[in-house]
Amino acid sequence: MAEEHVRYPEFWLRLPKSGQVARGRLLTEKGTKGRQKFVVAAGSPVRSKVVPSFAVRKPASFRVRQELIAAGSIRESDSRQGSLETTLDIEFTSPSAAAEVLMGCSVNGWGVWKSADGESLAAHLNQTVTGPNRPWLVRGSNVTGLDLVQRLWLPEGRVTLAAARLRQGVEQGVNKETLRAFVEEDYESTATYSQRQQLVEELHVFLSRMKPGDTVCTISGGQLYVGEITGDAEQVDSEDRRSNLQRPVEWQQNGYPYDDLPEELQQKLSIQHDVVDLTPVQAHVEGLGLTDQELLEEAEAIERDPSVEIPALTARRELKLPEPTDALAAELLVHDADWLREVRDLMWDERQLVLYGPPGTGKTYLALKLAEFLGGGPEQVKLVQFHPSYAYEDFFEGFRPQEDPQTREVAFRLTAGPLRELADLASREGNRHIPHFLIIDEINRANLAKVFGELYFLLEYRNKSVRLTYSGDDFALPPNLFVIGTMNTADRSIALVDAAMRRRFAFIELSPRTEPTSGLLRRWLEKEGKDAEPADLLDALNSRIDDPDFRIGPSYLMKKGVYREGGLERTWRTKILPLLEEHHYGEGVDIEKRYGLASLRESLA
Known part of the structure; x- marks a missing residue:
């Protein structure tokens, strides 16, 4: 045992509120699933209570804790009243398993175990991969026709990448340029240029950016499975060449139905790559399976700064469209506030609607005023006007000539259009619960299929992402982005609107023969x-x-x-x-x- 301790220093875990410190060491020995073991020293403090969600969220750690208490390896402390302590050195399958047993809640051991100088365990072991833990999506439900999630990953506690033709001896932490050279040579005759570029990105993430303590997600059979990476990457020569790169993972026991996941999370999960960074939706991942109260209790258990809002709760902050009032109806001279409420409900259900009617019926004015009310102010509203020469590059993004202010040279640069700008604003953290509105005046005067391009798909399938034409980014319309179009019927152009357009927008008539326009x-x-x-x-x-x-x-x-x-x-x-x-x-x-x-x-x- 002494030889196993030589390589790593002692790490400390401070229990919240009490200030008591547990001591432990990482072992060089690895378990059968590749996880690096961790030993907690005798006499270390253990929280006497567990959070209510612990048994469901971390059943393996909960069971180990109960067994240790039953065996007397954890018992009431003689020196610390109301607390438990370990009675002997206890070996755990991973640093996270050790931390969870001691704290009685779900916690990332690679971040909470600290060295004497305050450096986390993850930072100590992965000097090239530092920073906060990230969640990743790795696809495994269809690897050359097999569902590796059910067949290998969940039963054996692993996550893998095929890398069937990658040479042996590629080390963890390899830089991207070296990896690119390997892939260009090893896959030259079996993959296209774009496939090789994508493979470089995915391999680099798996080998050099992922680290122990990161969260990994995967989809199989309509369920999202979530686990924690517990060890380093290994390159093996797998029998069927479907899993040559492997990392050990401690998977949660149960999956989460895909259709019940938050829309923003579904958008990211729909990106068609084998490895996807889920950091933008990390809060949604962290909150899976937990009620608001359970999130609060977990935060209290790890002594989170009470002045900082819990990200998972912030992500759940409900997006609302305020209900129109009689005062608003009076301001807009609408005959009945119920009519405005119906428009609001339609907007909530469809997220895109068109106000149509003859000239002079107040379509644009009503759209602007209603959007400002529902969005909470003019800052959340952007107006564009379509015309026959309007194009995708004007509306969303495209290359436009711009002058360099220093050299005065003109070059074409990728420039965001009004929809991209508003979508980026709406998707910022802190803005996601605030409605944002794009008003498209004279929406029928442009070639809609040409202007919207691949975004036409997103208007109907808001929980999906698409690859953009120019930037190559994976993009989804934020749930809090609403679109209101106006359409003049005097030129008969409404009759030319195709079925695809009608399916994506709800239509509301403003006519001099009916209210609210007639009076x-x-x-x-x-x-x-x-x-x-x-x-x-x-x-x-x-x-x-x-x-x-x-x-x-x-x-x-x-x-x-x-x-x-x-x-x-x-x-x-x-x-x-x-x-x-x-x-x-x-x-x-x-x-x-x-x-x-x-x-x-x-x-x-």
Whole structure:
């Protein structure tokens, strides 16, 4: 035993609240599954209580703790009242198993065991791989036709990569450039250039970026399985060449149904690579299977700083769209707050909707005001206007000429468009529970399939990711990003909207024949203390227009200039009658006689 202790110094584990310190050493000996063993010294303190989730979350450590207590290897302390202690040196399968038994909760032993100078065990062993622990996705459910997760990983406590043609002797911690040279030579005739580049990335993660204490996830049979990496990478010559690179893993006993996972986590898990960094959704992974109360109890057990919010709870902070109030309905001059609530519910369910109707029905104004209310302010709202020459590169991302401010040279650089900018803002930590809105004015004037590109898919499948055309990034629309489009029906373009567009958006009509538009002008005139004649004239005008898509909206008459001397006549002559002339072009209709103010006033009289 003494020889095993020579290589590593003593590490300490401070128990929360009591301040008592347990002592232990890492052993050179490894268990049957490749885990590096850890021994806890006799007389080390042990927490007397375990958190309620311990038995479910870490059943193996819970069972070991119970067995040690039953055997007397852990008993009540004579010197520390109300505490337990070890009565002899106890050997554990890993540093995490040791820490979990001592603390009675799920904890990462590679981070909590510290040397005398405060260096974590992981940092001491992996000087080239430092920093906080990360979660990784490694796919194993279809490795050349076999489900290695059920066949090998879970039963034997491992995670593997095929690396069937990678030469023997590649060491853990190998740098990427050396690994790239190996892959280029070893896979030259069996993989394409892009396949070799992707393989370099995945092998480098497995060999040089993963470290003991990191979390590993995998999917099999509609379940997400989660475990902790407990040892170094090894290169072996596996019999079927499906698992030449291996790491030991302590898997949690139960999986989590994929369909029940948070949407953001599903988005990352849908990325089609064999190895994926899940750090952006680490909080969701850490909270799997635990209630809010259990998360709080675990945080208390490890004495987490109470001033810092628990990431898993922050990630669960509910995204909400506030319910429209009567005050908002009064501000927007909407006839009934229930109509606004219905729009809000539709927005929540679909996340994309289109307000459509004739000109002047207040589509853009309503979209902006409603988005500002639901998002909590104008900072969360961005407006773009589509037009026939609008393209994907304008909307999402593309290469555009930019001048270097120092050299004054012009070069093409990848530049984010309004949707990418808003999506990046919405997906930042701290913003994920705040609704963000993209308003697309005149959405039907552009070639939507061309503008949205591969994003068209994401509008319908929000829990998926896609590979972007220019940057090559894996991208998903944040759950808190909502889209409101406006569409003018006077040009008949709504009839040209294809089925794919209709499937991805909910459509709400704003028409002069129905509320909230039909009575909007009358409510505005009453609010402004003006005579109701313009509303009567507008109603009379629209009653003479047979085609509902060409009826005139009230916003033309909701401007101050209309109510200066001669303003109504001027607006009628220059704004309204030209629309109707275009509508009746070539029909020989006398526009002035049919729609002019004199004719309408005469009919009202």
